[in-house]
Amino acid sequence: MTSEHSEPPSRAGRRPTMVDVARLAGVSLKTVSRVVNGEPHVQRAMADRVLAAVAELGFQRNHMASALRAGRASATIGLIIEELANPFYSTIAHVTAEMARDRDTLLLSASSEEDPVREEQLLRDLCSRRVDGLLVVPAGCDHSFLNSQVEMGIPVVFLDRPGTNIEADAVLLDNRGGARSGVRRLVADGHRRIGVLLDSVDVHTMRERLAGAQDALADAGIGYDGALVRSGVRDPATAAAAVADMLTQPNPPTAFLALNNRITVGAVQELWRRSSDAALVGFDDFELSHLMPRPLTVIGYDTRELARRAAQLLFARIDGDRSRPRTVVLPTELIERGLTAAAATA
Amino acid sequence: MTSEHSEPPSRAGRRPTMVDVARLAGVSLKTVSRVVNGEPHVQRAMADRVLAAVAELGFQRNHMASALRAGRASATIGLIIEELANPFYSTIAHVTAEMARDRDTLLLSASSEEDPVREEQLLRDLCSRRVDGLLVVPAGCDHSFLNSQVEMGIPVVFLDRPGTNIEADAVLLDNRGGARSGVRRLVADGHRRIGVLLDSVDVHTMRERLAGAQDALADAGIGYDGALVRSGVRDPATAAAAVADMLTQPNPPTAFLALNNRITVGAVQELWRRSSDAALVGFDDFELSHLMPRPLTVIGYDTRELARRAAQLLFARIDGDRSRPRTVVLPTELIERGLTAAAATA
DNA sequence: CTGAAAGCGCTAACAA
């Protein structure tokens, strides 16, 4: 009754190989290879016998052996991102996986968790698996170890942040310009005390965005106030806490700039909870941003395009493009959804 | 000046092999293998020479060749989901990738796009790459072709929906019970005309959820009205259109049940746009649901636990567990955030 | 402790 005892007398776990198929079909190994790979110049009768044997044995070509012998790569590309569960990264993963599939290539993805050591381990692992190419949102501060890999045929394209100590393609966003236009908007609405919330200044995008914010403040002749900048904001909860804390200080900010989408979410929550009328501009748009309890002005960009361009560059390299590394910078856009103006009376 | 001309006289693209390392270090191939694999019983002096040669050549073991010869699998697990960009699936991908990493295993993920043909292609591709195991959110209606793979050592665990024509582990949600409790709540609030929006009845989860909704209606003695059920709702835009359409019919629903998170988003948007006071219960919680313009009652569950349990089952199988296939059903929970009651005067 | 030889499953040359 149970499946343990009713199995057919199968070839006890051992996978059939082309040799097994050849033996059963009464042909040579090479003929099997030809049929399995769809090469022409095989007689119908033979091909049919081979196909029958393949079906009977449940044969499936060993991709590893095939790639090894043919000296081909693995029909796989590696993707290193910060965290797959984050919508920004999962969009990137999805777009690149789709583009890879058009080339019968699969996506091996791994999260660095923003840890340089782990990133390097993963990258080395991917190289030892002989991926065709690497797409990396870098967390580390030194990618020189990838130089030899690039030389030996594994191209690398960086995404969202440039690589360090390596000349490689990169597709980036205009982070600085985006943050600048966001702050410019707040300033135009009369804000002079703008709280800035960011993850870590170790992250390239955060540095750029912070610099952009400072550009706009400088443009407006507003002096820098360290009390208005909070770094180390890793998640919505921390962001909420930071907002709460800043609002309860003397001379609190009248507006906030959240430098990524996780931070934005936390800030929205806290402002809403306190019924605060402080203005908020967030970096990164997200699907439901227009449904937030307070309409949200965001600095948006096209994540799919970011991934698309990076994948295009990578595939061009895989196909032999040896031109000089390019850096592509994609524009950002201020998406105004009202309510940046507020009681700017401080 | 450009990097094209200043490169060191590298070994022109050819990757160094263990033979190259052995030659340079003046030892045998086997000694290199021993050192590279950290086997004991190698003299310090020799090991050091090997390591030096490895570093000088930038040698990195070819994982494919190693796995092939050793008869091991690829230290890879395959994950088939519907669409990686969907938060539900990207959470699953993330959790499984993390658990895999604890075993030095990488995740090969691909989206079936809900297409059975494509699903089978991807599954076959993954098998031919000799993944250690397969995690599948099935879209297809026949997985019998996987039976031989399971027999030959590639275990399969189904996630969210059971496989068909195959006896394999599955980790599911209590979809029927969840939908039932959602509708029961609406009925308790006085609703008798409840619009139900679902993707396709070809999808197992949708059938179950619809059945649960009908259970609750039957429990309440409310007759079935086909006009109140809309299937083929694939995305938020379609959901919005369906809501709009149903609300403009004579005798419109006073409440809606959205059978997945994409549909919920579309419904929220449309109800909000029209300032409708129709009640809404959504299947699947999502991060920002509590910040929606109308507090949202949802049928929630623990996606991470779903993935965790599935991965645990898979790894147990990979490690040799030959016990009978299990089906685990995880509970759902009605998360009430008010406002299900509305003008139930129809 | 070290090395020579065989061979994992497959494909690229060649020969028949």
Added chain:
DNA sequence: TTGTTAGCGCTTTCAG
């Protein structure tokens, strides 16, 4: 058109 042979890069005997 088909088959034979060699060998991809590595690990596994098993002999020194």
